[in-house]
Amino acid sequence: MDAGVGITEPINGGPIHGVAVVPPGLENAAASELTALGCRAVSPLLRAVRFQSDLAGFYRLHLQARLPFRLLRQLAHFPCSSKDELYDGVQRAVDWSRWLPPGTSFRVDATGTAPGLNHSHYSALQVKNALVDLQRQQWGARSSVDLDDPDLALHLHLGGGEANLSLDGSGGSLHRRGYRAAMGLAPLKENLAAGLIALTGWDGSVPLADPLCGSGTLLIEAARLALGLAPGLGRHFALERWPDFDPQLWQQERQAATALALASVDPLPPIVGMEQDPAVLEQARSNAKAGGVAEALDLRLGDCRDFQPPAGPGILVCNPPYGERIGERDALEPLYADLGRMMKERCSGWSLWLLSGNPELTGALKMKASRRIPISNGGIDCRWLHYEIR
Incomplete structure (x- = not known):
């Protein structure tokens, strides 16, 4: 990998750089919640909150945070001012043999724009093509795309001349608690x-x-x-299928969350x-x-x-x-x-x-x-x- 690309693949024990996607208007309240749950470098954005955490803290957020829709973990960021730069940057971003071997299904969501990348569907397709082309070259096989329940949910955000590639740890939206089968005419999330x-x-x-x-x-x-x-x-959460998932640490955070009641x-x-x-x-x-x-x-x-x-x-x-x-x-x-x-x-x-x-x-x-x-x-x-x- 080229160090000049701006690799941020998580290193064991190193900080996780994350973004919580939150309802518009609740950015400051969500920042307070994330801080209370042990996050560092918390910064409200538009419809999101940037934060740093360790792996235990990232698990804690999924179990205890009440305000986010999604919790994204940055995998890599690199310069991006064209579709070719996006394609090349994705292929060099991380060790894909670890994160996305051919037997693993995936999905790509995209937000933001860059020159020549003005449509989220096209940007997501460019990421998908970069990954399956790389897989074919290296292993002669490719992952399948699963829009509903992928093993790895990737999120691309373009803006400011950069591409940020993240993992969605949530799976389905976090607003769904599982208790609300019955709803009125206009329910609040x-x-x-x-x-x-x-x-x-x-x-x-x-x-x-x-x-x-x-x-x-x-x-x-x-x-x-x-x-x-x-x-x-x-x-259940998407992060439970990640290659660096730590079952013991996850169980510790589950026990801590259960003890709150x-x-x-x-x-x-x-x-x-x-x-x-x-x-x-x-x-x-x-x-x-x-x-x-x-x-x-x-x-x-x-x-x-x-x-x-x-x-x-x-x-x-x-x-x-x-x-x-x-x-x-x-x-x-x-x-x-x-x-x-x-x-x-x-x-x-x-x-x-x-x-x-x-x-x-x-x-x-x-x-x-x-x-x-x-x-x-x-x-x-x-x-x-x-x-x-x-």
């Missing part, structure tokens, strides 16, 4: 819900309530956090949700049971206008409908007005955090937000609004 809870500062010491709880994702993620239920314990012995305050649709409420109860928090949640059937909070003060969280479809906005305005009226009448001394995708509707609350945090929810430009209810 689990990692976004966990990030919104983190932004409220709720730590399990005061009551938490959602008067429009839907399928329960906000409350379930909050309860799982407070009870120390690590999000990655119930699944055993350390959470303090009783939780009330965590209350209300939903007016019996079918959706049943979904929430099913999700809470699958998520291991059914006993911690008080999920009630009823209209938010009739909501009675537990003894407070505490924190209200809410993701009401935004009125995306024509005609819905006029119908929703009375709901927001009634919601604001109910909170002012019954929730004095509480804090409210509300996810707004429609500032006109939020205005019907007749309340003034003290914080407005930009958040993207499924491509919708939203604000996570904080109100102190007087």
Whole structure:
């Protein structure tokens, strides 16, 4: 290999350079989470957080981090200003006999651009061609491409005259915890819900309530956090098939993640949700049971206008409908007005955090937000609004 290419193939015991892909608006919250989990050189980017870790720490992130979609481990970086430079750089990047022997399946995803490489599909194809051509030359055989469950998931990012080639340790998206078979009409992704809870500062010491709880994702993620239920314990990861996978180290981190729940012995305050649709409420109860928090949640059937909070003060969280479809906005305005009226009448001394995708509707609350945090929810430009209810 040519040292001038900028090889960063991991050396045993050396630092892992990684990137966590996170929901837009949660970069700083994710950076705090990664720091708390032992990462170094943590730096928020756009929709991502750069970090350094050791192998144990990288395993820990997969098991315990609640906010990322994916965790990428840099394999190599090299100059790239043309398709030929990408092709050559990939072939020289690492010892592919170790990372991708012909019997190993793989997939390539690509982001970013470089001269002559303006389409992610074409860039990914160039990486694939470089790898299978090299395999044919060296072994007379090539790996198969598996888009669904590859042994090695490669991620290419182009930008700034460089190519960064990484391994995706996650496999499927990390937001899928495995507990949510049942969903409402517009469910929050689990990692976004966990990030919104983190932004409220709720730590399990005061009551938490959602008067429009839907399928329960906000409350379930909050309860799982407070009870120390690590999000990655119930699944398998792509990194378990890597050539440098350390089963003993992995088992140590799994045991440490499992022990978090055993350390959470303090009783939780009330965590209350209300939903007016019996079918959706049943979904929430099913999700809470699958998520291991059914006993911690008080999920009630009823209209938010009739909501009675537990003894407070505490924190209200809410993701009401935004009125995306024509005609819905006029119908929703009375709901927001009634919601604001109910909170002012019954929730004095509480804090409210509300996810707004429609500032006109939020205005019907007749309340003034003290914080407005930009958040993207499924491509919708939203604000996570904080109100102190007087």
